[in-house]
Amino acid sequence: MRAARLHEYTSDLESAFTIEEIDSPEITAPDDVVVDVEAAGWCHTDNHIVEGEMADVTSVSLPYTPGHENAGVVAATGSEVTEVVPGDAVIVHPPISCGTCRACRLGEDMHCPDHQFVGLDRDGGFAEELKTKERSVIKLESLDPVQAAPHADAGLTAYRAIKNAAGDLVAGDYAVLVGIGGLGHIGLQALHAISPAKTIAVDVKDEALSLAESVGATHTVNAADEDAVAVVDDLTDGVGARKVVDFVGSDETLQYAPAMLRTGGDHHVVGYAGELTVPAQALVGMEIDFRGTLVGSYTELQELITLAEEGLITVETSTHDLEEINGIARRLHDGEIEGRAIFTP
Numbered sequence: 001m002r003a004a005r006l007h008e009y010t011s012d013l014e015s016a017f018t019i020e021e022i023d024s025p026e027i028t029a030p031d032d033v034v035v036d037v038e039a040a041g042w043c044h045t046d047n048h049i050v051e052g053e054m055a056d057v058t059s060v061s062l063p064y065t066p067g068h069e070n071a072g073v074v075a076a077t078g079s080e081v082t083e084v085v086p087g088d089a090v091i092v093h094p095p096i097s098c099g100t101c102r103a104c105r106l107g108e109d110m111h112c113p114d115h116q117f118v119g120l121d122r123d124g125g126f127a128e129e130l131k132t133k134e135r136s137v138i139k140l141e142s143l144d145p146v147q148a149a150p151h152a153d154a155g156l157t158a159y160r161a162i163k164n165a166a167g168d169l170v171a172g173d174y175a176v177l178v179g180i181g182g183l184g185h186i187g188l189q190a191l192h193a194i195s196p197a198k199t200i201a202v203d204v205k206d207e208a209l210s211l212a213e214s215v216g217a218t219h220t221v222n223a224a225d226e227d228a229v230a231v232v233d234d235l236t237d238g239v240g241a242r243k244v245v246d247f248v249g250s251d252e253t254l255q256y257a258p259a260m261l262r263t264g265g266d267h268h269v270v271g272y273a274g275e276l277t278v279p280a281q282a283l284v285g286m287e288i289d290f291r292g293t294l295v296g297s298y299t300e301l302q303e304l305i306t307l308a309e310e311g312l313i314t315v316e317t318s319t320h321d322l323e324e325i326n327g328i329a330r331r332l333h334d335g336e337i338e339g340r341a342i343f344t345p
């Protein structure tokens with residue numbers, strides 16, 4: 001089968017991958033599932049992988065095939081698989097978990113100490129086929145694989161952050177979403193789908209803010225042209241936002257986002273490019289909570305797919321052949337892609 005292979009970590013994104021013919025995965029365990037990949041999303045984490053920034057936290061050996069946002073059609077199953085059959089359209093939850101540890105039994109399978117993450121710890125979906133487990137596939141009823149694939153990580157991570165933030169939002173509350181890119185535009189729709197809060201979308205690009213408006217943002221703020229903190233203060237009549245969900249996580253956004261919060265507000269951090277430093281006096285005096293977000297659970301992916309199949313969440317996508325993978329890596333690094341780039345192997 002055809003696959004995009006990473007042989008060494010490099011900062012030269014234009015030559016990171018080679019397209020090769022490798023052996024197709026085979027069923028070797030009774031709960032194995034082999035999927036014909038019809039859509040595989042490029043994630044900013046893949047840039048970190050290529051550049052070697054994830055080398056110390058993964059167990060993969062080079063060369064290998066990344067790709068952790070995957071959807072397709074079941075090609076083959078192990079002898080004990082009952083939930084799917086060949087021909088079923090599925091999305092692949094990236095973690096392959098044990099199912100028996102405490103984290104798995106609590107439904108937090110991405111916290112499984114023995115989990116393997118498809119595309120990080122083992123070969124992923126930048127190929128014609130990938131192998132996963134029955135515990136990690138969810139059947140699709142009507143959602144096209146190109147629309148489904150980004151939800152495996154971008155959508156799921158955004159949804160988990162939004163679900164954590166939305167629990168105590170009530171009508172009249174404001175939530176600020178910082179960074180309306182591949183994750184942010186999904187998170188914005190998810191927030192409107194599951195909460196009554198008004199939203200303020202913050203970005204530094206007019207194209208991203210136009211995308212935010214098209215998916216329902218109540219207000220938009222260009223932080224390159226305006227004092228975003230002052231605008232949020234004005235929109236909330238000096239009270240501040242109940243929640244800030246930061247999909248960027250740069251030094252700059254991590255510095256100004258807490259200043260947008262009202263007393264008792266929460267700052268949900270999704271992006272991880274910078275360092276968070278907050279005076280203890282502000283943390284205590286305003287009773288602010290900070291919370292990080294990992295990729296969501298299997299059941300949260302089920303919830304997200306339900307919202308997507310009901311038409312409440314759509315993804316801005318562009319489709320590409322695997323041969324374009326190096327160019328896509330460079331373009332995403334340079335901020336030239338809105339929404340999600342999807343490979344159709």
